[in-house]
Amino acid sequence: MRETVSRDRKLVARADRVALAPYTVWAVLFILVPLVFVAYYAFTDNNFQFTLEHVKRFFTATSTVIGSDGSAQEVRTYLLIFWRSLKLAVISTVICLAFGYPIAYIMARAAPRVQRTFMTIIMIPMWMNFLIRTYAWMTILQDKGIFNNFLTAIHLPTVHIIGTEAAVVIGMVYDYFPYMILPLYSILAKLDPKLLEAARDLGCSGWGVLKRVVWPLSLPGVISGITMVLIPSISTFYISQKLGDGKFFLIGDAIEGQYVANNLHFAAAIAFVLMIVLLLCMGIMRKLAGRRVEGGL
Amino acid sequence: MKKIIELRNITKSFDGEPVLKGINLDIYDNEFLTLLGPSGCGKTTLLRLIGGFETPDEGQVVFLGEVINDVPPHQRNVNTVFQKYALFPHLNVFENVAFPLREKKVPKDEIEARVSEMLSLVALAGFERRSVTSLSGGQQQRVAIARALIGQPQVLLLDEPLGALDLKLRKDMQVELKKIQKQTGITFIFVTHDQEEALSMSDTVVVMSEGKIHQIGTPIDIYNEPVNAFVADFIGESNILDGFMLEDFRVTFSGQTFECLDKGFGYNEAVDVVVRPEDVDIVPIEEGQVTGVVTSVTFMGVHYEIIVDVGGFKWMIQTTDFVDVNEHIGIKLDPDAIHIMKKSEYSDLYGDYSSFSNELDELSDAESEVEA
Numbered sequence: 001m002r003e004t005v006s007r008d009r010k011l012v013a014r015a016d017r018v019a020l021a022p023y024t025v026w027a028v029l030f031i032l033v034p035l036v037f038v039a040y041y042a043f044t045d046n047n048f049q050f051t052l053e054h055v056k057r058f059f060t061a062t063s064t065v066i067g068s069d070g071s072a073q074e075v076r077t078y079l080l081i082f083w084r085s086l087k088l089a090v091i092s093t094v095i096c097l098a099f100g101y102p103i104a105y106i107m108a109r110a111a112p113r114v115q116r117t118f119m120t121i122i123m124i125p126m127w128m129n130f131l132i133r134t135y136a137w138m139t140i141l142q143d144k145g146i147f148n149n150f151l152t153a154i155h156l157p158t159v160h161i162i163g164t165e166a167a168v169v170i171g172m173v174y175d176y177f178p179y180m181i182l183p184l185y186s187i188l189a190k191l192d193p194k195l196l197e198a199a200r201d202l203g204c205s206g207w208g209v210l211k212r213v214v215w216p217l218s219l220p221g222v223i224s225g226i227t228m229v230l231i232p233s234i235s236t237f238y239i240s241q242k243l244g245d246g247k248f249f250l251i252g253d254a255i256e257g258q259y260v261a262n263n264l265h266f267a268a269a270i271a272f273v274l275m276i277v278l279l280l281c282m283g284i285m286r287k288l289a290g291r292r293v294e295g296g297l
Numbered sequence: 298m299k300k301i302i303e304l305r306n307i308t309k310s311f312d313g314e315p316v317l318k319g320i321n322l323d324i325y326d327n328e329f330l331t332l333l334g335p336s337g338c339g340k341t342t343l344l345r346l347i348g349g350f351e352t353p354d355e356g357q358v359v360f361l362g363e364v365i366n367d368v369p370p371h372q373r374n375v376n377t378v379f380q381k382y383a384l385f386p387h388l389n390v391f392e393n394v395a396f397p398l399r400e401k402k403v404p405k406d407e408i409e410a411r412v413s414e415m416l417s418l419v420a421l422a423g424f425e426r427r428s429v430t431s432l433s434g435g436q437q438q439r440v441a442i443a444r445a446l447i448g449q450p451q452v453l454l455l456d457e458p459l460g461a462l463d464l465k466l467r468k469d470m471q472v473e474l475k476k477i478q479k480q481t482g483i484t485f486i487f488v489t490h491d492q493e494e495a496l497s498m499s500d501t502v503v504v505m506s507e508g509k510i511h512q513i514g515t516p517i518d519i520y521n522e523p524v525n526a527f528v529a530d531f532i533g534e535s536n537i538l539d540g541f542m543l544e545d546f547r548v549t550f551s552g553q554t555f556e557c558l559d560k561g562f563g564y565n566e567a568v569d570v571v572v573r574p575e576d577v578d579i580v581p582i583e584e585g586q587v588t589g590v591v592t593s594v595t596f597m598g599v600h601y602e603i604i605v606d607v608g609g610f611k612w613m614i615q616t617t618d619f620v621d622v623n624e625h626i627g628i629k630l631d632p633d634a635i636h637i638m639k640k641s642e643y644s645d646l647y648g649d650y651s652s653f654s655n656e657l658d659e660l661s662d663a664e665s666e667v668e669a
Contacts, residue, residue, distance in 0.1 A: 197350055198383035200370040202397040203448060208371075212400070216387045 038275070041268030054269030078254065078270065082277075085251040088165060089234035092172035096180040096229045097222065099173075104184035104221075105214070108191070115189075122178050130175065134242050137171050138162065141243065163245030171239040179228035187221030188214070219289045226285070231278055299326040301451060301484050302347060307356035309342055316342050318508040320356070324452075324486065329478050331487045333495040334505035335531070340488045343505075344454050347486065349373045361451075376445040377454040381461060382437045384429040390416070390440055391425040397448040415443040418477065435466045442477065452484045459494065471498055492532050496520065504528050525638055529571045530647035536577075536612045537648020540570040540637070548637060551587045551607055555630055559637035569638040571648070574602070574615040576634035585627015591620050604650050611650040 045051045063077045107118045125133060140146045141161045148158040161167045191214065199209040237252030251274055258267035302324040309317040317339045324330055332340040345351045346358055349370035357364045365373060376397075384393050391412055392399075398408045416422050419439035424432070429440060438458060445453055455474075459467045475498050478485045489495055495502050496516040504511045504519060504527075512524045523529035526537050540550030545560035550570045562568060582588050589607035603620060605612045607628065620626055 192383065194379055194381065194383040195385060197370070198377070198379055198385070199396075200350075201348060201375075201377045202444065203371045203400040205371055208400055212396075213385060217385075 038268045038271050041265050042272035043269075044265060046265065054266045055273065057266060058269055058273050078251075081249055081254050082251050082274070084248060085234050088168055088172065088240075088248070088250070089230055089236075092169050092176065092233045093180075093226055093229045095169065095173050096177050097225065100177060100180035100184055100225065101218075101222070104181050104188050107181075107185050108188035119185075122181050125174070126178055131238065133175060134171060134239055137167075137174065138242055141167050141170070162243065163247055165244070165248060167243040168240045168248055168250075171243040172233040172236060175236075175239065176229040176233055179232070180225040183224040183228065184218065184221045187218050191217055223285060223289050227282055230281075234278065235274060298328075300324070301326045301328075301361060302486075303357075303359040304343070304346075305357045305359060307343070307346065307353045307358070309339075309346065309351065309354050316508050317346075317353070320508075320510060322503060322510065322513065324484060326451075326484055327482050328500050329475065329485045329487065329498060330501045330503065331489060331495040331499040332503050332505060333489060333492060333531075336490055338505045339508040340490075340505050341456055344377075344456055344486060344488050347452070348375055348377050348454050374450050375452045375454060376448055376450040377456065378438075378441045378445045378458045380456045380458070382441040384437055384440055384444070386430055388429070389425070390421065390427050390429055390432070393429055393440055394443045394447055396444060401448075411447060412443075415447045418446070418480070419443045420473075434462055435470065438462065438470060442474075446477070446481060446483070450483065452486060453478075455485060455487045457488055457490070459489070459491075467494075474498065496532070504531065506531070522636060523571060523638065525641040526569050526571075526643040526645075526647045527641075529569075529636075529638065530643075534574045534613055534615075535648050536572045536574065536650070537644075538570045538572070538610065539645075540568050542566045542568055542637065546632075548635065551610065553586050555586065555635055556632045557635040557637060558632050559635070562637065562639075567640055569640060569644050569648075571636040571638060572612075572630060572634055574613040575600075576630070577612065577614045577616075578629040578631070579614065579616050579618055579620060580627040580629045582625050582627040585629055587628050588625060589628060591622050591624045591626060594620065594622055613650045 042054060043050055043052065045053060058078045059076070061077045062074050064072050065075055067073050103118075107115050110118070138145075142148070143158065143160060143162060145162070147161070151158050161170075195213055195217070196209055199213045204212060235252045235255075237250060237256045240246075240248045240250045240253055251270065255267050255270050255274075258264075258270065300323050302322075304320050304322040304324075307317050307320040308315065320339075320343060322343075332343060334340050342351060346353055349365075349368060349372075352366055358366055360368075360373070360375075385396065388396065394412045394415055395408050398411060403411075413422065413425070416424065419442055421436065421439050421443065424436070424440075429437060432440065438461075441458070458474075459470050462470060471494060474485070474487075487495075487498065496519070499516055501513060502516055502519045503513050506527055511528050512519055514522070519528065520532055523532060523535070526535075529535040529537055538550045540548050542548055542559075542562035542565065543554060544564065545562075546557055548555055548557050548559070548568065548570060587607050589605040589612065591603055592606050592611065593604045595602045597615075600615045600617050601619065603614050603616060605614055605626065605628070612628070614628075
């Protein structure tokens with residue numbers, strides 16, 4: 001009897017593997033193989049001999065920048081670029097979370113019709129091409145653009161935004177906002193309203209309910225929202241060129257630049273280091289959140 | 298006895314649909330009170346009004362002499378055990394129970410002490426570090442009770458708390474709840490659609506339907522002296538017959554005149570007569586006050602449930618004597634087996650077993666549980 005059971009189990013396991021085969025092939029072909037190539041290129045030279053040269057270059061290459069007081073300064077080129085990318089990406093992510101969370105919460109509590117309307121409004125920009133969206137922001141933010149014309153019309157002084165870090169952050173927030181809203185909304189919509197009532201019943205004010213029940217239960221959504229905004233915004237390469245006037249070279253721009261210049265190995269090395277850092281960040285974050293939410297993501 | 302809650306002329310509608318139609322109810326300290334009625338009768342809405350989750354359209358909710366219509370739930374000294382427990386899945390057993398104390402910033406060692414005391418009260422000592430999602434239904438139920446009691450509320454509201462448990466566990470929890478209520482001395486307001494549960498646990502039963510209260514009384518009063526055909530039918534089984542009061546203590550129905558214990562009706566007043574199935578004596582045909590033909594016999598374990606056709610009206614009788622289908626039998630009623638009720642809008646709707654089937658009854662029970 002037991003043998004039959006174990007044989008059945010094996011059959012089921014084999015059937016599972018067969019059913020999963022197309023996905024496995026897909027994953028190997030389009031996820032694993034490219035990753036292996038990135039790693040392979042990162043650690044080889046033009047003759048495909050093993051080398052740490054490119055990785056080392058990422059950490060050690062220097063260049064001279066002219067500070068605001070006119071003095072020349074020696075800096076680690078790629079570490080500086082990386083730091084700048086990380087900073088802008090973190091700022092964008094925090095802004096997305098700060099705006100996205102309340103909106104997602106209100107959406108999740110609204111009537112179904114309102115929820116659908118909200119969702120459509122949030123999704124519509126995603127139907128437009130990413131380049132076009134970025135160009136649209138250029139025309140809005142230019143010194144003589146729509147925004148400044150509006151300020152002039154209501155007799156306010158104009159502001160210079162285009163070519164600043166603020167413009168880059170605006171572009172990133174706009175582009176990646178839906179990726180924050182969607183996971184937050186889907187987890188908040190699933191929250192049992194009885195739990196909120198229970199918290200009220202047990203002495204929580206409205207704020208207490210948010211802090212002690214809603215927020216901890218929505219942490220998995222917060223983590224995936226952060227992941228889905230932080231990763232693309234840290235490696236974005238077009239927004240900074242267009243909205244930053246090319247003044248804020250980001251890590252994505254560096255990778256693109258090296259590829260375009262046909263330095264595939266160095267481009268791969270930058271991409272590889274970036275990937276490792278992101279994986280570490282995500283790992284730490286999940287660990288921290290996992291301590292508070294069992295069986296989260 | 299001290300009045301703890303008074304409901305005065307409460308009305309409530311949802312989307313123009315009246316759910317409560319003028320409810321008046323006094324609830325006393327230390328009482329186990331049950332709101333009993335079919336699903337959709339407004340009993341849960343009434344509970345939510347007391348909990349603070351709804352406000353009445355008209356009328357007043359009075360708590361210890363103060364109108365609390367607009368006091369939010371977290372400022373009421375009332376806690377709720379929710380239908381599906383509503384435990385916090387991100388917290389373990391200890392933290393779920395400690396939840397109200399943490400909100401009140403109670404010192405740490407006091408929290409420890411009170412939580413472990415509470416967990417032993419509900420027989421869950423040693424479960425502190427367990428995740429609530431790993432507990433069985435009965436255990437989750439106990440955590441919910443502990444969590445609701447730890448803040449020392451003056452009133453505990455229980456919204457069909459046993460509905461999700463299987464029969465055996467349900468019986469155990471009934472006993473346990475009653476014990477906890479006695480031990481803590483807290484007023485329990487218990488909502489159920491299960492009449493047996495209501496009768497066995499309560500000090501006071503409030504029978505409701507269609508947003509109105511029909512009767513308030515002890516379980517024995519409710520069973521023995523139902524006010525109308527709805528209550529008589531909803532609480533236990535009843536034969537409800539059309540009759541006339543001839544004078545005090547004499548009533549005519551089924552073509553016969555019987556002695557009874559009821560008085561105060563008008564001469565020849567049309568009344569509803571209730572006879573409980575277990576109060577009917579089966580006698581040889583020549584000794585019977587009325588006679589009939591047995592049309593069905595069902596063995597129920599403790600007794601037989603038989604349906605008897607008496608001149609076209611089908612009686613249900615519960616008896617330990619065996620009779621056979623198609624047998625002619627006599628029926629005899631003692632004066633205290635007969636209860637007389639005034640005619641009401643519910644007359645003629647209930648109490649005839651001509652379309653009776655056990656199967657149908659169970660089906661409708663199952664349905665109402667799903668709705669609830």
